[in-house]
Amino acid sequence: MLKTSVAKKITMALSGLFLVVFILVHLGINLTLLLPGKETFEKAVHFMATNPFIRIMEPILFIAFIYHIIMGIYLELTNRSKRSVGYAKYDGSAVASWASRNMIWTGLFVLLFLIFHFYNYYIPFKTGHVESHYDLVTGLFDKWYYTLFYVLAFIALGIHLSHGFQSAFQSLGVPREKCLRFLKISGNIIALVVGLGFSIIAIYFYFN
């Protein structure tokens, strides 16, 4: 079944939606950073690190990430090969949104961010002895260049989701006639919440 282009698209949609759920949970945890005191965030981190359900989901999440990235790059490369002689003049903005035409670039930028994010947090969290997760997380945003890079990545992620969310439901065959408005609006809200939510945290700790 995975041989056909349509099947590949369906798996991109499913893995993408799974990642959206993860990102929303992640944002929920991170927003506790803005609460007074460090305890709520520490408790949330402890809960995530010890909860058996989350432990089971972690490797699945890894697989979803790797699959979504590799399949995304593979599809982009094959799609590009379908037009070896390009147009001298191509007015892409007349027919489709910027977000939809640049999924690969917003996606690759988020991938670049992920590599840094792993280096900054995931590896220290997992291997080192962390005194305070709160201090480790917020300490990074003392540096302006990390704050800027993270905020840019969150914007890229927001743009990626603004097309990706509703596109996933289209790939899964959700009747467009009935749900299009709802999906477009909810996709944009999720994109905005994710993009702004993470950015606010980074900017808040840069100034505090």
Add this chain to the structure above:
Amino acid sequence: MKLTLKIWRQKSKNDKGKFVEYILDGVDGDMSFLEMLDFLNEKLINEGKEPVAFDHDCREGICGMCSLFINGQAHGPDKLTTTCQLHMRRFKDGDTIVIEPWRAEPFPVIKDLVVDRSAFDRIQQAGGYISVNTSGRTVDANTIPIPKKDADRAFDSATCIGCGACVATCKNASAMLFVAGRIGHLARLPQGRIEAADRVQKMVAAMDAEGFGSCTNTGACEVACPKGISLADIALLNREFIKAHL
């Protein structure tokens, strides 16, 4: 009006091809885009030069023969319009117009602006039909009552003229809207339901085999389609595909 035309010229399938610039004076706003090309060709023939080859037939927007990528857009700048329905009044005196053939691996250029769209025929033959006994005891299709809403939606999908603008404009050179039009036409009718599962699998396989790209739901096809085939048909295709595998 006086126009500068940058037209793709290619002698044959294997020729490399290049843009050639023509200055065309005396173009009337009431000419259709194809009549403007006829006008250019007359001039070229009179000068003893090879005329520009381009596809055309009915010239009233229903046959699906005309194509052309005009200033970066399939069938030119107007919505729900084929190239033959585009008129020169849409352009201004002194404009430069870039005219290119459809670009996609499954649509090889045969000559100048003419591309081979037989890939669409092969996808159609893979499943874009219903099997009916025509031995003489054929039941009239109208004896089966069909809700007006379904009949109308099926007809909307059936208005696809197979021009290939969807492929030409898609950044992935995907033929999903074309295939979705076929699926959307037949899947909504009782006669088409019988072979629905088989049809969607065969047509998707044929589409992939022809070397079209995969759909990323940018929606460019829907905007470029001269017949307004809806992206909702692609969602329906995906739904039918999933159903066929469950």
